[in-house]
Each structure stands twice: as structure tokens, then as C-alpha cells.
Amino acid sequence: MTEQGHEHKRRSPADWWLFVVGLVLFSAIGWVVTPAIIYAEKPQPLNFNHKLHGPDGDAGKSCEDCHSFRDDGSFAGIPRVESCLECHEEVMGETPDEKKLVEVYIKGKKPIPWRVYAKQPPCVYFSHAAHVKNAGMECTECHGDHGTTEKLRPYQENRLTGYSRDIWGWAIHGWADPPERMKMDDCADCHRENGVREACFVCHK
Amino acid sequence: MPVATGEHLYGMVIDVDKCTGCGACSVACMSENNIGTLPDETDKIRSITWLRVYQIDNGRPYPDTEVAFFPRPCMHCGGSWGGFFQQDADPEGHHTPCVSVCPATATDYDDETGIVSQIPTRCIGCRYCVAACPYHARYFNWYDVPWPGGLEQSLSPYVAPRMRGVVEKCTFCYHRYQQARDKEFAGGEFGEMDYQTACTEACPSGAITFGDLNNPEHQVSKLLRQRHKHAFRLLERLGTNPKVYYMTKREWVRKRADNYLPGEKIHRFAVGS
Numbered sequence A: 001m002t003e004q005g006h007e008h009k010r011r012s013p014a015d016w017w018l019f020v021v022g023l024v025l026f027s028a029i030g031w032v033v034t035p036a037i038i039y040a041e042k043p044q045p046l047n048f049n050h051k052l053h054g055p056d057g058d059a060g061k062s063c064e065d066c067h068s069f070r071d072d073g074s075f076a077g078i079p080r081v082e083s084c085l086e087c088h089e090e091v092m093g094e095t096p097d098e099k100k101l102v103e104v105y106i107k108g109k110k111p112i113p114w115r116v117y118a119k120q121p122p123c124v125y126f127s128h129a130a131h132v133k134n135a136g137m138e139c140t141e142c143h144g145d146h147g148t149t150e151k152l153r154p155y156q157e158n159r160l161t162g163y164s165r166d167i168w169g170w171a172i173h174g175w176a177d178p179p180e181r182m183k184m185d186d187c188a189d190c191h192r193e194n195g196v197r198e199a200c201f202v203c204h205k
Numbered sequence B: 001m002p003v004a005t006g007e008h009l010y011g012m013v014i015d016v017d018k019c020t021g022c023g024a025c026s027v028a029c030m031s032e033n034n035i036g037t038l039p040d041e042t043d044k045i046r047s048i049t050w051l052r053v054y055q056i057d058n059g060r061p062y063p064d065t066e067v068a069f070f071p072r073p074c075m076h077c078g079g080s081w082g083g084f085f086q087q088d089a090d091p092e093g094h095h096t097p098c099v100s101v102c103p104a105t106a107t108d109y110d111d112e113t114g115i116v117s118q119i120p121t122r123c124i125g126c127r128y129c130v131a132a133c134p135y136h137a138r139y140f141n142w143y144d145v146p147w148p149g150g151l152e153q154s155l156s157p158y159v160a161p162r163m164r165g166v167v168e169k170c171t172f173c174y175h176r177y178q179q180a181r182d183k184e185f186a187g188g189e190f191g192e193m194d195y196q197t198a199c200t201e202a203c204p205s206g207a208i209t210f211g212d213l214n215n216p217e218h219q220v221s222k223l224l225r226q227r228h229k230h231a232f233r234l235l236e237r238l239g240t241n242p243k244v245y246y247m248t249k250r251e252w253v254r255k256r257a258d259n260y261l262p263g264e265k266i267h268r269f270a271v272g273s
Helices: A013-038 A081-085 A096-106 A128-134 A139-148 A184-193 B024-032 B097-101 B128-132 B148-154 B174-185 B198-202 B219-226 B251-256
Strands: A039-042 A155-158 B010-015 B052-057 B067-072 B208-212 B244-247
Touching: A013 A039, A081 A096, A128 B174, B010 B219, B024 B052, B024 B198, B097 B128, B198 B208, B208 B219, B219 B244
Parallel strands: B010 B244
Antiparallel strands: A039 A155, B010 B208, B052 B067
């Protein structure tokens, strides 16, 4: 009896090493390889320097100067190339991006095919007017420091859905501030905190 | 007179005596809400019409034959939520039939507008709601809409297109409410005409009136107050408390709108009995 059961097998150092190697290997697959498989990094047509255009930059514009509301309360989003034309009729600086803007898009009279980080599926209704005009929120509360960056972030497209990684979130744990995610739960959390009604048709259409 | 607790109570009044059965409301609805043409539209059981026009007749032979038409959107049943008349809300606490059976919470009753939503992306396609709806207002997508010849380019961006395997229904053109609210937030005014359904706008004889039943200034409230003797709803005794009111002066039309026994007298407010 004493020789058969209950004998505690001691783990050798090799066992522990195997455990550590396995943990590291599979964590790496989960955190690095899987996103690389799911998301395809796609370039923006040209870089846009928000800092240079913003209030502290050379152009000295505010967010609303380019990202404006229409009279009917709808949000214009990314400005059209006509707005760029107001200043960039000729090349003003030395960057290749500006040269491309002027020569390809302004002179060619083509819209810039921006890849939109915030593009949501068609069932989602988001109203900028409700958040900015009615609730009085600042742009930075959701968009963070996007307005003062010098480079556009990489755009990663989900190969299955075709939507940006921003929807699912870069920080999967959601601890970042602003949360960097645009999932339904993120909308619902904030709505719940601020006492906004939770009917489906508030955010769906 | 209204007893609702919410801010708005959107509803519709349809004058059956004015309706000619032309179907313009139905067409306008399909175009507004991205409803497509299915591969086989002769299969009427599976075709989708958020607003269908039903025809009834008085069942009498030729010289005395009369017909009436019932445009039938979703009734946006309020259950025990308030209706226009004091007696409308069901004292026995009935509920919106489709909402109470949905296992996925893909449909809910919005107490601010009184509108029953339908979220196709959340729908699992079990069709309990289709079975529960006494008005046949809910439709199941048996097929993906083919959108031939680049027709998907003409889809309205304000209404999400649906896929095969989910249920859809009339939303009282809710996207127009959203747009009207945006306009209000931007400093404009949210008037009665800023939120009207597509069918209301399309009706050439003015049979459909849409508005806020809670607002005494709105045409729907005025109509119901002036002509409450002619007003009724479909299958009222189920206690579903619909927000689509019909109006007629013809007694036989009234009788065909609910399951009256032969010789039974019309009693408007016997809800739930």
C-alpha cells in the first residue's frame, strides 16, 4: 500500500522550463501572431499632420473649422478635398504628402480615399450632434489626443469584417483612457453612467 | 386625455374611408426602408411588405358590394403602456406580444417614443415574434435580397439592410426621428412635420396621419378627439394596445376589423374582456 499510491512526484527543473517555454510561446501566439493573422495593415493615402493644422500649429485651426456640422445637425466628418483647397491651392510646404495632396487630389479633382478608423457597420447609428451639441462633450473625450498627433496611426483592417481594429479596440483589456474601443458595451457603459435611456433604437437603426 | 408616461407616444390614424387602396404607401415604405425584391416574388407568403394593404368587402352580391382597404404597418403595441384614450391602456397589464417572446432581446419597447424596435443584427431568426404578432406585421428574411444590376448602390444609408435569416418590420421610419433630433440639437426646431413616416407623405388621398399622440397640437390627437366615435383599432380585445388607429363611418367595416359575433354590438373599450 505505502509503495503504490500517494507518492508525490517532484517536478524537475526541466518540467518547469517546459512550462515557462509553453506559456511564453502560446502567449506570443495569442497576442502577436493572431492579431497579425486577423488584421491587415493598410496604408492611408497620405499622412495628415493634425498638430501642424491645429490651434498650436502653423495653420491655427480649431477642430470645428474642418470637422463641421451641417445645418440639419448631421456631422460632416472628414472634410472634403474642397476644404483643403481653401489653403492648398499650390504646394506650401516641403513634405511629399502635401505634394501628393495638391498634385493628385486637388489638381486631379479626386476625393481622398481615407480609411476611416471609426467606420461602423450599417446597423449602428451614431449622432455627433447628440454628444457634442446636446451633451456638451469635448472632442478629446472620445478621440483622445488625435487632434495633436503628427502622424496618422496605422490603419488595421479586420480581414473578416472589413472594419477597422479600432472598433474592437487596440487595448483588449479596455483600461486605456479614452477606452479606444467602439463596441456596443462601451457605448452602453457610458450611457448607463450618464443616465441615457437604453432602448435599442437609441444607437441602432 | 393621454395617459402615457413617456415623453412621446408616436401613433398613426388611418382613415379607411379615404383609402383608395392604391398602394403608394407600400411602395414608399419599401423604397424608404431598403426592402428589396426577392428571387421569387410570386411566393407571397415569403415576400416582405412592412406596410401591406389588405382588402376586405362586405360579402354581399353585386349591386350592394362595397370594399374597404386597410393599410397595415406595425401597430407598435403598447400593452399596458398608455394609449390615446384613458381606456386604451390594458388594465390587466398585457404587453407587446413580440417583445415579450423574443429570447435575444432583439426587439424592445422604447418608452420615450412608444416605438417597438427591431434590431436585425441581434435577431437569431427563431421567429417567435412572427408567431406572436396578431397583425402579421413581422417578416422573416427567407432569402438574401439579390439587389440586381448594382441596385445596392441606391440603398438608403439611414436604414440598415437586412440579411437572410432575420426578422424585420415597420419602425415608423425611426431614422427620421433620429434626423429630426439631430436638427433640434443643432439649434433647429423639432416640429410635427419634421418627423413624418414615408407612407404618410406618400398617401395621395391623405388617409394616413402621423404624429405624437401625447401632443394635443398634433393632427393625430386632434383627429382622435374630434372623431373618437369613428376610431377603432384592429383586434382590440386582445389587449395589445396598438398605436395605429383606424377611422370609418361604415359599421360593417368596424365589424370586420375585430372578431365580433353575429349580432354582437360594437363596444369600443372592452379591452381584455
